[in-house]
Amino acid sequence: MNYQVNVNPPPVPGISGPGTVCIGAAASVYSTEPGMTNYNWAVSAGGTITAGANTNQATISWNVTGPQSVSVSYVNSNGCPAATPTTLPIVVNPLPVPVIAGPTSVCAGTTALYTTQPGMTGYQWSISPGGSIVSGGSSASSSMSVLWNEAGPQDVILSYSSGGCQAATPTLLPVNIIARPLPVITGTNVVCSGTSASYHTDEGKSSYVWAVSSGGTIVAGAGTSTIMVLWNTPGQQQVSVNYVSGEGCNAFNPATYAVTVTGIPAAAGTISGLPSVCVNATAVPYSVSPIQNADTYNWTLPLGMTLASGAGTNSIKVNFPGYITTGNLRVSGVNNCFSGPSSPNFQVKTNALLTGQVVLNNMIIGNEQTECLAVQNIILGGEAPFMILAGGQVRLIASDNILFLAGTSVNAGGYLSATITGQCIPCNGSKTPEPTGSYTATANSDISDLPGENQLFRIWPNPTTGIFTIEFKHPEIGKTVTIQIFDVMGKMIQDQKVEAFSKRDFSVAEFPAGIYHLRLIVDNHTEVIRIIKAR
Numbered sequence: 402m403n404y405q406v407n408v409n410p411p412p413v414p415g416i417s418g419p420g421t422v423c424i425g426a427a428a429s430v431y432s433t434e435p436g437m438t439n440y441n442w443a444v445s446a447g448g449t450i451t452a453g454a455n456t457n458q459a460t461i462s463w464n465v466t467g468p469q470s471v472s473v474s475y476v477n478s479n480g481c482p483a484a485t486p487t488t489l490p491i492v493v494n495p496l497p498v499p500v501i502a503g504p505t506s507v508c509a510g511t512t513a514l515y516t517t518q519p520g521m522t523g524y525q526w527s528i529s530p531g532g533s534i535v536s537g538g539s540s541a542s543s544s545m546s547v548l549w550n551e552a553g554p555q556d557v558i559l560s561y562s563s564g565g566c567q568a569a570t571p572t573l574l575p576v577n578i579i580a581r582p583l584p585v586i587t588g589t590n591v592v593c594s595g596t597s598a599s600y601h602t603d604e605g606k607s608s609y610v611w612a613v614s615s616g617g618t619i620v621a622g623a624g625t626s627t628i629m630v631l632w633n634t635p636g637q638q639q640v641s642v643n644y645v646s647g648e649g650c651n652a653f654n655p656a657t658y659a660v661t662v663t664g665i666p667a668a669a670g671t672i673s674g675l676p677s678v679c680v681n682a683t684a685v686p687y688s689v690s691p692i693q694n695a696d697t698y699n700w701t702l703p704l705g706m707t708l709a710s711g712a713g714t715n716s717i718k719v720n721f722p723g724y725i726t727t728g729n730l731r732v733s734g735v736n737n738c739f740s741g742p743s744s745p746n747f748q749v750k751t752n753a754l755l756t757g758q759v760v761l762n763n764m765i766i767g768n769e770q771t772e773c774l775a776v777q778n779i780i781l782g783g784e785a786p787f788m789i790l791a792g793g794q795v796r797l798i799a800s801d802n803i804l805f806l807a808g809t810s811v812n813a814g815g816y817l818s819a820t821i822t823g824q825c826i827p828c829n830g831s832k833t834p835e836p837t838g839s840y841t842a843t844a845n846s847d848i849s850d851l852p853g854e855n856q857l858f859r860i861w862p863n864p865t866t867g868i869f870t871i872e873f874k875h876p877e878i879g880k881t882v883t884i885q886i887f888d889v890m891g892k893m894i895q896d897q898k899v900e901a902f903s904k905r906d907f908s909v910a911e912f913p914a915g916i917y918h919l920r921l922i923v924d925n926h927t928e929v930i931r932i933i934k935a936r
Contacts, residue, residue, distance in 0.1 A: 635664025695734025703728020
């Protein structure tokens with residue numbers, strides 16, 4: 402009898418699951434054919450079966466990096482066991498630990514470069530709030546540049562993936578940002594031209610760099626904390642310094658220090674003021690134009706004259722003695738360093754009588770304006786007007802003549818006083834003049850031609866701009882006429898003898914504007930007529 406027997410082949414289990422894993426990652430699941438019996442899973446020493454050891458799915462945790470393996474066998478439905486277990490090779494990769502290279506001590510305001518291993522994936526760069534990424538730092542970049550703005554502790558942070566494994570924790574690189582130094586300069590800030598001064602900054606630093614403006618020269622101490630500077634040029638100058646601190650940082654900008662270099666005062670100009678005044682005159686003003694580089698003014702007064710006010714300024718007032726004297730007034734500019742050249746001598750003298758001649762025209766005296774003039778002769782108006790407006794006051798004192806020409810006017814509310822006196826009374830004198838003659842202008846007064854007629858002779862126009870006519874009323878009484886002209890000081894400036902005439906033109910065009918006296922002599926008769934030469 403025959404008996405049929407089927408001989409079945411042993412099964413060959415298959416395994417599916419990850420062949421590459423990361424150390425410490427979540428457990429991996431491996432599978433084989435379902436519906437079998439006596440499943441037998443095995444792992445190498447670097448792994449642990451955590452579930453499903455007798456099923457068609459096993460869960461394995463990998464604990465050791467490097468080459469590992471998982472195997473499985475089972476009995477199929479025919480009751481046949483696998484001849485040998487099926488093995489799946491496993492590679493367990495370590496988790497990456499990023500390494501950051503770059504400076505860990507940086508001066509504030511500096512840009513620093515940080516790098517890590519190239520060839521990784523998913524770079525994740527970040528920094529603390531005290532800086533800003535200026536280049537690099539992307540997910541594909543293995544480097545980045547950081548501008549550090551704030552002093553103090555800061556951080557660079559990095560994570561990435563390698564072999565499919567992400568770093569367990571980001572790498573943190575501490576960075577210390579060092580504050581920049583702030584140099585301080587001490588020293589003399591006002592110096593004299595041509596002298597030296599020292600300047601100092603913080604000690605214990607390195608790489609000192611000093612600089613001075615073009616008006617000075619460093620003569621000692623360059624490269625140290627103290628220098629000596631020779632100042633040559635007057636005016637505003639400057640010292641600056643920078644250095645490297647003990648932490649290796651210099652200042653963003655050099656410290657600066659302003660210095661004023663005082664030069665020699667310029668030569669004093671010509672003094673302005675009255676060269677001739679009355680005895681006992683008080684508070685007579687004198688001045689000089691401002692002097693360059695002068696802080697104060699040194700006035701020298703003649704003997705007997707005293708300073709009433711203005712000491713140390715460019716404008717003074719002087720009191721004069723009660724006797725006749727002459728002397729020189731001088732002034733020079735002075736500062737804390739030098740005394741400048743004196744002004745030219747300005748001769749002043751006192752007089753017992755008023756002197757000088759003044760022409761007042763092309764002038765308007767306004768409201769609340771008060772003026773006074775005391776000289777020998779005064780002329781008002783003429784070719785240009787002299788006007789006093791409402792509220793204006795003018796006081797005139799003369800020892801000889803006060804002449805009002807056309808164009809002299811006083812508006813309602815204005816005041817004009819004119820006094821002739823034989824005394825030398827200045828405007829600022831305390832004594833009231835005793836007049837020998839007086840004229841006080843009233844509102845809207847307008848003075849035209851002055852008298853120019855005597856017994857035998859008549860002159861016109863008077864005032865004249867140069868040419869005037871002499872009319873001889875009785876030419877029959879003499880054969881010749883002597884004509885003499887005197888200036889206001891009594892000096893004869895013209896003398897001529899002419900034949901008797903009825904009318905004849907004469908000229909004073911070559912003489913300056915002013916007051917003149919015309920003496921006419923015929924036989925034993927002499928007449929004197931005052932004439933005015935206008936501008």
